[in-house]
Amino acid sequence: MGWDEIKGQESALGFLQRSLASGRLAHAYLFHGPEGVGKRMAALLTARVLLCRGKDRPCDVCPACRQVRSGTHPDLHQAFPVGKSRRIRIEQVRRMLEASRLNSNQGGWKVFILDDAETMGAEGGNALLKFLEEPSSGTLIILVSSRPDQLLPTIVSRCQSVRFGLWPDSLLHSEALSSRASDLTAPLLASLAEGSPGRLMGLLEGDWLEGRSLILDLRTRCGQGESPGRLAQELLAFVKEQEKKVAGETDETVGALPAAERRRREEARIAAQRVVTMSTVLEILQGWYRDLYLFRNGAGRDIIINRDRIEEFSDSSAQESSPTTAFRALEAARESLLRRNASAPLVFERLFYELQGSRDSRG
Numbered sequence: 001m002g003w004d005e006i007k008g009q010e011s012a013l014g015f016l017q018r019s020l021a022s023g024r025l026a027h028a029y030l031f032h033g034p035e036g037v038g039k040r041m042a043a044l045l046t047a048r049v050l051l052c053r054g055k056d057r058p059c060d061v062c063p064a065c066r067q068v069r070s071g072t073h074p075d076l077h078q079a080f081p082v083g084k085s086r087r088i089r090i091e092q093v094r095r096m097l098e099a100s101r102l103n104s105n106q107g108g109w110k111v112f113i114l115d116d117a118e119t120m121g122a123e124g125g126n127a128l129l130k131f132l133e134e135p136s137s138g139t140l141i142i143l144v145s146s147r148p149d150q151l152l153p154t155i156v157s158r159c160q161s162v163r164f165g166l167w168p169d170s171l172l173h174s175e176a177l178s179s180r181a182s183d184l185t186a187p188l189l190a191s192l193a194e195g196s197p198g199r200l201m202g203l204l205e206g207d208w209l210e211g212r213s214l215i216l217d218l219r220t221r222c223g224q225g226e227s228p229g230r231l232a233q234e235l236l237a238f239v240k241e242q243e244k245k246v247a248g249e250t251d252e253t254v255g256a257l258p259a260a261e262r263r264r265r266e267e268a269r270i271a272a273q274r275v276v277t278m279s280t281v282l283e284i285l286q287g288w289y290r291d292l293y294l295f296r297n298g299a300g301r302d303i304i305i306n307r308d309r310i311e312e313f314s315d316s317s318a319q320e321s322s323p324t325t326a327f328r329a330l331e332a333a334r335e336s337l338l339r340r341n342a343s344a345p346l347v348f349e350r351l352f353y354e355l356q357g358s359r360d361s362r363g
């Protein structure tokens, strides 16, 4: 286990590996890019390479490697957003500054990682500037951020930038296949993951394939004239079920954190999962109408996402909503749920009502 733990980031990792091998490391790095693509893992991996006491670094078996993995290495200092406001507090930054003045515990590198670094705000940023302006040797600082535009420009300009990108669909597709997706469902999962392997894992864990069947079946029943209120209730029950499943799960990177931080992250994760669940539900429906639109316009099987249900598009008895109306209704639902925080039962009911209102039977 080592650099191959992180896929789809050849250019970022190649750059880091070359810098580590040549011993010409910058004093500070900014790992930036979308959520869920491996930035945090890469930061911890860099720490493991520097702190490892084995021969082939990171060896993954020496005490240092194990301590980095469990978040207990005395020369690895991490700061994460805490509390309700989900921010890195000024005291956390100050504690890092103090640690930077001490000698390294193991006589080697001292590594500092600020996760979601933009949450430290201007106050934390200004405190950190001192640290960046007066680098001491043997010290490496890594800022991890998916919103680098919210960092102080003076901070950004003092860090070597390392960009992490979205995964291409082809990589998500093969990753889905090597997990437990089938030929038929991998394209759907790859498309729902929107370039993020973290999100793909969430989709695989969350039984989204079953979820999709349920959601698309609700849509069929909607076409058959079933009450929108009732369909909305069933959809809501599914969303709640998904949220329950996520509680208690942990992801890999969380293992490297102290216990209190792990708990806080767990809460944040459940809240974040609600947003993911809601948007995935809407995207599944959106994907369906996209396919329907493409199919009606003569598109080939290869670009249909829901190709395992392709026969339904040509079922002449099916009452389908017009894709154009469906797109508009889904966009309105997304806006209400995710931006205006509207009541989910009402939004779902309205959605089904609108889908039903625009039925046709063109097949």
Ligand SMILES: [Zn+2]
Pocket (backbone or CB within 6 Å): 051, 052, 053, 054, 057, 058, 059, 060, 061, 062, 063, 064, 065
């Ligand atoms: Zn090691």
